[in-house]
Amino acid sequence: MTDALVEARGVTRVLPGPVPVTLVRDIDLEIRAGEFIAVSGPSGSGKSSLLYLLGLLDEPSRGEIRLEGRPTAGLSRRERARLRLTRFGFVFQFHFLLPEFSVLDNVLIPMRKLGRRSDREMHRRGEEIVAELGLGDCLRKTPDRLSGGERQRAAIARALANDPLLVLADEPTGNLDTANARLVFGIFARLAAGGGRAVVTVTHDLGLAATASRRVNLIDGRLVPP
């Protein structure tokens, strides 16, 4: 028994087909609270696939993923969706904000789905998160009226809506300029340092990766020392 938030043990993911494709193989990884982990590696090395496995979007072909010490194998799609809602926050290279919704409404989506707070409480918490990420003036704006950096920060705000244990970010700075990329990594570092949660982010930028508390490197689907 470990105190890891998420633990991957011998995880391999093979895409079945006429020519099976191995996305990641024999991954052993522990993610603890307070860690800010940067995953780097060449294109096609399995970085995103690893993130999807850790975030319970995908299931390993072999090995196991444990969440807070509990195995996740055999969970139904509904149970996995529930865990994603309550334990994980996702940020992608593209912001994927709903274009019809304002920044605040986008941030409220996970909270409304979870339904644990009153309307008033949800709005108060949503406004708080948005303000913490420096978007206090953009609450009512729709994504098309935001800059690239603002959109990505709004996406991070949405990922934080349900106070996740683990924030998983897949090349979140891929579409940002250097200043905004540093800003986003600064936010991640603060989030991880803040206490009970961890951040795992995929990045190609070794300079940014160096700002993380831990670096892991993937080559051909295998973890190698950085």
Add this chain to the structure above:
Amino acid sequence: MMLVLDIAFGHLRKRKRQTVVSVLGVALGVGFFIAIAAMMQGFQQYFVKKIIDVSPHIVMKDEYRSAPQQPVERLYGDGAVSLAGVKPRNEPRGIKDGQATTAELARLPGVAAAPSLQGQIFLRYGSRDVSATLIGIEPERERRVTNIEGDLIAGRLDDLYTVANGIILGEGLADKVGARRGDTLSVVSPAGVALKMKVVGVLRSGITTVDNFIAYALLKKAQVLQDRPNVVNQIRLHLADVETAQDLARRIEARFGYRTEAWQETNQNVLGIFVIQNGIMYSTTGAILVVAAFGIFNIISTVVLEKTRDIAILKSIGLEERDIQAVFLLEGLLIGVLGAMLGWGAGFGLTELLGTVRFEIEGFVKSQGFYLSYSPTHYLIAAGVAVAAATFAAYLPARKAARLDPIAILRGAA
């Protein structure tokens, strides 16, 4: 508001033009259904009301539903020898003891009965010869059985008593023969009897077959004209409850043996046409709604295609398949509900517009415009079908959206 409803609203708001077209498609179907249903059912109700008002509810005729058995067949029906060429007994036409039978039927609860003699005649006025059906009646009893008195546009029913050889003509018949109230015309029967009769009234029932072909005279005069003294060949019944007509007609026929028709059987040809008409109406308006449903299928399929990345992110956030399906089903439902509500207004407006149209037409009935029925049932049926069609149209794309694999989409988007 529910999250999925909010997302559905957002999608529809974003595609305003397509949403408006889809809503209008549904509204068109609903509106046409309501207007056509109002027109057709209005006419059908008017016709049935007229039939019930003008005609007797049950008619006993001096006929048998199947040929009566001959005495030899009754005696030796199960015999081993077959008899061929049996000459049927020649029974005189008419209802036996017509007046007594009428009195017996009139004693039934909620029933009024009147005897009559119906036969063909020729009306001759000036150089015009017109064939017609003369119904000999007893006005005192007849007014309890039909609405003949209310339909008179000239003269009174009692004038048949006060004027010697009085005759009442249907309006169309009077026009055809060219006679007016007070004119005297020659009436000739197939029996060869001729009478000079004075037109004492003109009748407008609104039913073409009555107004163009029927004349009324006193029963006694009709019997003289047809050379059938004391004969009654029809007993006409009026019921307090018209819905019991078929059942009562069956019982009367079983009791007396004569063919006895309820108003539904007498008018079964027309009522049958109404069934076909209704079928055509439902098919036509159904087709409009099917076309509208294809439009909805199209728009929601397009939205699903456009929103695949949104679907992926919503699933990664933790929304379940049923949430995603609900979003797109709700979009169909919203289009259906909005279309139905708009269609209600359109249907009411169209019906009002039809009410202002004026024209002269003679079909089953004489009409100067559409007869319209404002039934809440039409509105409920139209809305129900529209909402169901819209939701069903949304079901397939909604199911497809729910089954989308978020990883495949995210990999494609990366």
